[in-house]
Amino acid sequence: MNIRKLIAEQIVILDGALGTEAQKRGLPAGVCPERWLVDHPRLQREIHAEYCKAGAHAVYTPTFGANRVKLGHWGEKKASRINAQLAAASRKAVPKGVAVAGDIGPTGDFVEPFGELGFEEAVRIFKEQVRGLADAGVDLCVIETMMDIQEARAALLAVKEETDLFTLVTMTFEQDGRTLNGTDPVSALVTLQSLGADAVGCNCSTGPEDMVKIIARMKPYATVPLVAKPNAGMPVIKKGEAVFGMTPQDFARSGKALVKKGVNLIGGCCGTTPAHIRALRGALVRRKPVAPVREAVNAVSSARRTVEFRPERITIIGECINPTGKKSLQSALKKGDFSPVRELARAQAEAGADLLDVNAGMPGIDQRRVLLRIIDLLSVGFSQPLSIDSHNKEVVEGALRKYPGRALLNSVSAEPNALKELLPVAARYGAMIIGLPIGEKGIPSTSRQRQTNARKILRAAKKYGMTKKDILFDGLAMAVSSDPKSGQETLDFLEWCRHEFAGLSVIGLSNISFGLPMRRWLNASFLALAKARGLTAAIANPAHAEIRHVRAAVDLFSSGDMGKFLEIGLAAQGLETEQGSSEETAEQKVYRAVLQGDRDGIVSRIREALKQGAVPLDLVDRFMTPAMNEVGARFEKKEYFLPQLIVSAETMKHGFEFLKPKLRTERAAGQVKTVVILATVKGDIHDIGKNIVALMLQNHGFSVVDLGKDVSTGRILKEIARHDEPVVGLSALMTTTMVNMGEVIERAEKEKVSCRFVLGGAVVTREYARSLGAEYARDGVEAVKVVRRLSGKKA
Amino acid sequence: MTCAGEKRFERIPNTVSREQIYRRLGQTKNTVLTAEITHKTGQYLDQALGIIRLRGVYRRLKITEKDAQSVRLAQGGEIRSHSLAVFLEQCEEVLLMAATAGNQIVECIQEATRTGDLSRAAVYDAAASESVDTALDWLTNYFRYELQRENKQLTRLRFSPGYGDLELSVQRMMYELLPLSEFGIRLTEKDMLQPEKSVTAVAGIREIL
Incomplete structure (x- = not known):
């Protein structure tokens, strides 16, 4: 069967639940289901036959739990063999024209960096299973019910490295629209389709209604067909007993909604029966499939977020995780101390970095090992996708293989060696790349020469199946201090790239101001100019307010994103107003310090007030205590939340302690405290x-x-x-x-x-x-x- | 070495939302935050989330006997609680579970309290409490997928010792059955778990018909 042709022509119907059907036929609790089916091939044949009769175009082999880890719980050892036996039985059971899909489920363990199971070990475990399925002649492979994107990647690599089979990958999402590990549908799709999945989607999870939302989110980013295999609704309590509530007719109706949103392959998971599949087939038999809407997606992903490079915005790639010129970071990395990396990532993430560039290029360390540690750390702790900054093939290969998302590779130049070594690696792992238009003769000084090199990179990339949308072309911002015309050449290149070449572009922003005073202003001004000429992304330090504010302004003018601008603008304005007016008296400043919780500033405010003749007791009774009362009132009205109450209380305490010796002399001697x-x-x-x-x-x-x-x-x-x-x-x-x-x-x-x-x-x-x-x-x-x-x- | 029906998770992803933590700290739609407090609280929160290490364990046990006041489990455990007995009426098995935010965050809370940095302590405390609850949610959701394949279901609610009529002393039984001593969690003489930001809970398993 030609599965691609079938998908292009019609809605492909997959089978329904197998485990419950086996239970109905006698599969007892407390036994290894795979072993039991090997011993009862007749029952397996019966179940497949029923689904084929119901109209399924493809049936799944009963090998969901047939990996070494799960079989090991039952004392079974020969994963490959069991897979081959079960897949051969499936093959035998289905008539010509029905495809056999080799089913691969999760191991139950989470894969590093999200769990303890080593990534390469996970790949090996899945390869054992894939070999058995392939030996028995399955028509395609299905990786399903994945909740860990890294485990899904490991399984997909296992299939791709062992076979050429068409591969579906379906993840399982919670009601909040994310997998148990926090991956959203778009990030799952972007990651898996770029890694080579031939179709992506969701299964199990919730009922079909919730799945409609997931498919609707995926479709605009899909370059591959989409799959849905929902449960027969969620279990509900009826007359004190839990049941799957969805009838075959309701299920089929929901199937129509899924197809309308763009599903190309559809079947059933828990609670579904041959009757559900028959109803589905009946409802969808004449529906025309909606083909994938995109040929390529200019987006990168982490396990929890996708960032699309959009022409109307400036995407900021945080540049700070780079040991070059940072002695303390170098020394920490040499000692294996990664806390500064976390701190740099946090500061950039907080300042609005869309991606984080990671570079471990320094002498005296194992660059590959250190970069992999950084990738693990950031993949778990931060949602920003990563830009892998290295030209070393081994380092790049290790990083792209392990990274649990779709990374950006920074960078591939137009030099023959770079093209030959790095492009196939980037293509194998589905990364986007920064194309550096530097040729054999070094950095071209003119925009025209850079254009020639950019075209050369694209030509070479296309040989590996990449498209223009997979590349950000670097405008090569150089120090204007050594060549005042270089800025103009970069701007000309950016304009050509956007308007003639229809490509995406990037610059390493801070190079432009090297060796000059007022660097931040120069950088910010150049960013605005570059955006006006068509820039897509900048590698910069987002923690610099000038960059942040110019970016917010540019985004407002070019995309009309008023909400985002106001968020940044009001925060900046808030900082200014919090400084207070110059007409405030010293005592009022003390009042405001308590009200706003200025722990570090209270003592200097009090000193200033005392210097101007304020009486300590008066300060406490007329300014600090009323300020604290106001804090309490705001807390009661819920205008303040707990941290504000505490910070104000701590500020009051600091002030009080400073004033204590002076107050003793003023307070009435006989006053007794409760x-x-x-x-x-x-x-x-x-x-x-x-x-x-x-x-x-x-x-x-x-x-x-x-x-x-x-x-x-x-x-x-x-x-x-x-x-x-x-x-x-x-x-x-x-x-x-x-x-x-x-x-x-x-x-x-x-x-x-x-x-x-x-x-x-x-x-x-x-x-x-x-x-x-x-x-x-x-x-x-x-x-x-x-x-x-x-x-x-x-x- | 794990017991039958037991599964341990050394790295549970912390999917707690910042909103959840802010809500616990009293934030509502009326709350007016200055840039300074937003920055500071966010910084404390980031630090806390960097320190918290969520781990968890569950164990599935058969109910051997139950009446209106108590539930007896395989492996010899008995839980005396009327409301739990009612809650588990339709269940044949239970899932005992525990999650911890780790030692380090508790030490940091104590240190911040000791040095008088109560705002930091309060944010760390809220982050740890919410995170460990999220870890229990994660454990139960994970287990739901395992169950669905068996055509079984986990009860939506779960009970923790020390709340309602579920005596804190049940903690000792859960501590031994899970067994938490092998998981780096200690139990005080007064049946409190240490690290302090650790919780145990029990939920029921029933068949889907």
Whole structure:
């Protein structure tokens, strides 16, 4: 059967669930399903026959769990052989014209960098399975129910490296539209189709309705046919029992919606039966398939995000993870310390980098090993796709093979060796590349010569199946300090690339200003000029505000993205307004420091106020305490959230501590502070809330005795006895430890200890506190109010 | 060495959303954030997410006996809880599970508290709590796929010791059955798990008819 031809002509019907059909025919619980079917070939034949009769164009071999890892749980060892036996039985069972799809499911283990299973080991495991399936003569391979994109990649590479078979890959998505490991449908598609999958889609997951949304998201990026194999809805409880609720007719109706959104191959997963497939076939028999809409996709992906290079935007590739000229990074990498890499990635990601460039080119390290470690680290911790910055074939091959997405290779020049060595590697792993128009004679000085080299790169790339959309052509921004005309040549190249050549372009932005003052402004200005001439992407430091702001402005003018601009613009404006007006008095600045939580600035603000004649007590009573009260009010109105409350409280505390020696002389000698004893009760070790309450009370002038967490009743009572009518604050997080509050209160009553109790904590309620004759405080702000009331102070 | 029906995960992806953590910290649509606090909280959050290491384990056990007040499990465990017994009425098996955010984040929270940096401690604490809950969600979702192939289903809800009428002492039984001592988790005399940001839970397994 010619599967490609069939897909082009009609909607291809796949089979439905096999496991449940086998259970109906006697597959018992607690046995290896694959071994059981090897021993019961007649039943396997029956199931396939039913699906063929129902109208399936292809049936899956019952080899979903026939990999070494899963078979190993049952004590089975010969994965290849079992696959060959089951696939041969499938082959025998189906009539001519029905394809046999060799089914490959997950191992159940996650593949590095997301799990413990080594990537190459995963490839080897799948190869054993593929060899068995191929030996038995399957027509195509199916990799299904994948939740780890890296495992899907390993399986796909295994098939591609062992056979030339047409390969479908389907992932399984949660209701939030991502796989369990966080991969979204578009990233899965971009990664897998670029790596060589012949069709991509989803199976199992949820019911067909949710799958419609997944297919709708994939279709605009698909260069390959799309597949859907949904469950018969989600299990629902009917008369106290769980059942798959979708009838064959409903299932077929949903199938139409999936086809409308662009599905080319469709079947059923859990809960579906031959009746569902028959209904599906009936409903879709005359439907015309929607062919893939794109020939190529100018996008890169990580495991959790896709970035498309769009002409109306500037895509920023963060340049900072590069040891060149960075002594501290070099020294850290030599010691195997990767924390600076994480920090650089975080800073760039926070500043809006779309991609992160990674370079480990420095002497004294194993470049390949270090780069792979960096890739693992960033693939797990960050969603930005990576740009692999190396010209070393071994390093590039290792990185592209391991990277769990579609990477950008930075870069391939027009030199014959580079084209010969790097292009096939990039093509094998489906990477996009930066085409560096540098030839054998070095860096061309004119735009025209660069154009010739760009064409040469494209010609060579096409030989490996790549397209113009797979390449970003580098405008070669050079230092204008050594050649003032070089900027113009770069701009001319960018214009040619965009408007005549219809290609995508990139520049290494910071080169332009090398050796000159005001570098950031030069870079930002050149970025704006380059964009006007057609630039697609820039390798730059997004943490520089000038770059960020120019980019936001350019994006606004060229794409009208007002939302994004306002987000950046208002944050920048906010920073300016937070500086305050110049007409503020020194005391007002102290007030604002507490209100805005300026921990580092409060002491200098107070010093300034004192220098201008402010009275310490006055500062506290008229400015700092009212500011803290305002913070409390904003917290209660939910205008402030917890970190704001705490930072303001910490600011107040810093200020208070600085003023303390001066306040002692001013406060009335006889003034006695109310003592508040705080404790998290016995058995409970969760005390963050209690600590916040302590900070708030201290700021409001109460004398706090914090006994800590997991405090016994005896210890609390002993402390109460040491003070004159203290207020006692008790906290608990769990229902099981909450009861210990009652024990404390009961014993206090019994021993006639004089005090008042305030209770709080996640599970404690006002009613519960009242039932124990105690007060309740929901949070630090309310605790201050309650303690003030109890101690007779004004709230 | 793992027990029958047990599976361990040394690296659970942290799919916690920042919104979830901000919500736990009290953010609502009324909250007005300054650029400074946004930056600082974001920085603490990034640090926390870099430190948290989510790991988890589950074990599937048959229910051997149940009545209105208790559920007995294969391997000798017994859970006394009326609400759990009602909840597991239609179930033949249970899934015991545990997840931890690791030692390092707890040490960092303690250090931040000790040095008076409570805002950092609060953000780390919220990030760890939400992350470990997300890890349990991840474990149950993973297990759902395993079950679906058997035409079985995991209950949507799960119960944790220390909440409702499920006594904290159940933690000891779960600790031994999972077994968490081999997973680097300790149990205090008062049945608390250490590292502190660790949770256990139980859910039911039922057939789909």
